[in-house]
Amino acid sequence: MPEPVESHDPEGVDYAWVMQTTFALTIVVGAPVVAVVSLLVGVSLPTWAARAEFAIRVGALVWFVVAVGVFLYARSQE
Known part of the structure; x- marks a missing residue:
């Protein structure tokens, strides 16, 4: 018989x-x-390194905005 899965009920x-x-x-x-920003901005991305750097820069901004939004949503649902 499998062990029961523990549950967690966090405060906050x-x-x-x-x-x-x-x-x-x-x-x-x-x-x-x-993808959309790379098309709209029209930046020349001739090498894979330039493409990766662009994706990391835009992705970091997306990550930050999403993280703040998710945190604020979770805080409002307390």
Whole structure:
């Protein structure tokens, strides 16, 4: 018989949920945002290094905005 799975009922913000949701939403939202921004800005990205640097810079901004939004949502649901 398998061991029962432990449950956790956090007081306040569930930071594990915030981190997991931020990770998933950043991928789902971030990839299209990076693609659209690269097309709209019209920046020349001739090498893979330039493309990676651009994706990291835009992705970092997307991650920050998503993280703050998810945290504020989790805090409002307390």
